[in-house]
Amino acid sequence: MTNKQQGLGIGILFVGIVILLGKLGVFNFIGEVFWPLFILIPGILLQFLYFSRVLPAGILIPAGILTTYGLIFLICNLAGWESLQYLWPFFIFGVAVGMYEYYVYSQDRPHSAYIASLILTIITVVFLAATLLWTIGIYFIAIGLIVVGLVLVFWKRKSKW
Template sequence: MSNNRYSVGLIIVAVGIVLLLGKLGVFGFFWGTFWPVFLLAPGLLFHALYFNRTLPSGVLIPGGILVTISILFFLCTLFGWGLMAYLWPGFIFAVAVGLYEFYLFDKHSPRGTLVAALVLAIVSGVLFGMTILFTVGIYFIALVLIAVGAYLIFFNKQRRPW
């Protein structure tokens, strides 16, 4: 009976600590920061089960998608969700990663798998480039104009005012 009371006492203390930490907001911080682990874990599990020869190669498609999307979500939880305005083409790229893994590791995958992965990766890259160009590209253009103007002003051989 003494071991039973000891175990019950440990459980009561553990529940009390969990309740106290919950009221102090510790779990809210961890959940708010590390929730993408719940997407990363199944993705890595799919990869592990494939490489252990437990599941067929088709699980690499959702595995690659889940791992890539969890990385996107980790970046957004760490650096702010405003980053999603630039990273949204990553969702298309996630499908390309999954399809490419399937093509790479399955000897009998159809050739169309590689073509689909490449097309999606190119579309994702173009959309990412356009997003960067339209959002921060104006700053780049302004800096180039300033540099060209400064070059014309300071490296003018004739040095005549107007």
Template sequence: MARNSYSIGILLIGVAVVLLLGKLGVFHFIASFFWPLALLIPGLLFHLLFFNRTLPAGVLVPGGILTTYALMFFYCNLFGWGSMSYLWPGFILGVAVGLYELHLFDRSSDRGVLIAAMVLGIIAAVFFGMTLLFKLGIYVIALLLVLAGAALILRRPRSW
């Protein structure tokens, strides 16, 4: 009987600790920060199951998409959701990554998969560039002016 009461005592202490941590907001903080793991774990699991030869190469497409999106969401959790105003082309890039992985690891994949991956990747890169130019345009212009001025100063004159 003493052993049974010992187990129940540990169980009651464990329940009390869980209740107190919940009341202090620990679980809410963990859930609000680490929720992208709900996307990252299945994405990595798809990759693992493919490389263990359990599932076909088609699972690399959702695996690449989920992994890319999870990384974007982790970035937004760290640096604020205002970052999504210039990270949104990552949603297009995620599909491009998934398709490119399919092309890379599936020997029987169609050439159209590579073309689709490249087109989506280029579109995402153009949108990233445009977004950064619109958001950070004045800084890019100032950097280019500084570089042009430094090049003029440091360039050796051909004749004086």
């Protein structure tokens, strides 16, 4: 058997395995579950390239955005897309992360990037608090009303008579 035949045999074997795995749904599962890595990995790679001194500090803005968005999508993919109703303010926070990284690691430390990241972080916190109050806050209101009702029903005041 020649090296050419062995190479051809390995190639055919590889193609057969790929086709079989594809028909079994392995690639479909990987694509459905781990597609957020196609957003997360470039974000991390851009940060790595900055810290390796290959790219300028401005690249940290899209790097922070991509990394944050990739994490949001990964969480939603693993925990269920219903969790996006709570996590949506973090899309604003992704921009804040990128701006803050740019502020911290840029040579000239632009104050406007810091102010923008601070404002976006405050907006994120406000929207997150409003979302949580709107979605789960009603339970706290209901529990509070039940407690007040129980106190009114069962609390015995001492009578002055």
